Amino acid sequence: MAAETSCLEGHRLTHSFRQGESRTTVLHDVSLALWPGEMVLVMGPSGSGKSTLLALLSGLLQPEEGEVLIFGEELWRLRPAARKAFRQRHFGFIFQGYNLFPALTAREQLEIVLRWGEGVPAGEARTRADAILDLLGLGTKKTLRPAQLSGGEKQRVAIGRALVKRPTVCFADEPTSALDWKHGQHVVELLRAAATAEGATVFIVSHDARIIPYADRVFHLEDGYLDSHDLAASAGMGTP
Ligand SMILES: Nc1ncnc2c1ncn2[C@@H]1O[C@H](COP(=O)(O)OP(=O)(O)O)[C@@H](O)[C@H]1O
Numbered sequence: 573m574a575a576e577t578s579c580l581e582g583h584r585l586t587h588s589f590r591q592g593e594s595r596t597t598v599l600h601d602v603s604l605a606l607w608p609g610e611m612v613l614v615m616g617p618s619g620s621g622k623s624t625l626l627a628l629l630s631g632l633l634q635p636e637e638g639e640v641l642i643f644g645e646e647l648w649r650l651r652p653a654a655r656k657a658f659r660q661r662h663f664g665f666i667f668q669g670y671n672l673f674p675a676l677t678a679r680e681q682l683e684i685v686l687r688w689g690e691g692v693p694a695g696e697a698r699t700r701a702d703a704i705l706d707l708l709g710l711g712t713k714k715t716l717r718p719a720q721l722s723g724g725e726k727q728r729v730a731i732g733r734a735l736v737k738r739p740t741v742c743f744a745d746e747p748t749s750a751l752d753w754k755h756g757q758h759v760v761e762l763l764r765a766a767a768t769a770e771g772a773t774v775f776i777v778s779h780d781a782r783i784i785p786y787a788d789r790v791f792h793l794e795d796g797y798l799d800s801h802d803l804a805a806s807a808g809m810g811t812p
């Protein structure tokens with residue numbers, strides 16, 4: 573279960589977006605700590621600020637107010653190059669849009685992460701990429717390019733790409749929304765296994781309630797306010 577040191581903390585995160593002359597605050601004073609090896613789910617309706625929270629915690633967006641601490645270090649105090657390197661090494665991302673390279677095969681999408689990002693030798697990169705693609709049920713699709721894959725298959729390649737480097741934290745924004753539940757459940761199970769077996773921290777934002785039973789902690793976000801009450805604990809699923 574939870575280790576003694578959190579790996580990622582958001583402290584009093586507040587963020588707003590400018591729209592013309594006015595500013596709209598979409599996240600209000602949100603604090604959240606993530607522990608190694610746990611899966612945390614933030615649920616909320618469309619527009620409640622889920623993607624914004626994920627972007628802030630993962631260092632993609634600088635909070636207007638508040639801090640993001642990664643292993644106790646303030647993310648926005650790092651130099652840009654160091655912050656980028658840190659993100660590349662430690663964070664995996666699964667977005668709704670797949671962001672795959674059109675010219676690369678499924679296998680190459682994963683290999684490139686390991687070879688260029690991590691300096692893994694070609695043979696090992698191939699072995700690790702193939703293993704994950706097999707797990708994802710893409711064993712026969714390894715040499716296909718995105719245009720030849722269905723939406724669900726592209727999503728699974730994107731998930732493989734996030735997990736293949738064994739990230740410290742895997743961020744997933746609506747990872748099941750493009751999938752039927754058979755594939756969606758498989759994806760959630762893989763993320764669960766990454767947390768349980770590999771000690772990855774998995775942070776999911778979604779409105780898909782079917783993910784709830786898999787999460788260690790579940791929080792609700794509404795109009796930019798995070799309810800600090802753990803819904804998984806009250807449902808008797810997580811640690812009381
Ligand atoms: N780049 C942006 N510029 C202006 N408004 C934005 C931007 N990104 C998000 N918003 C607004 O912030 C609110 C929260 O958005 P978002 O975090 O995407 O919510 P969710 O992921 O829960 O649907 C929405 O009202 C959205 O329109």
Ligand SMILES: [Mg+2]
Nearest residue numbers: 622623624745
């Ligand atoms: Mg969103």
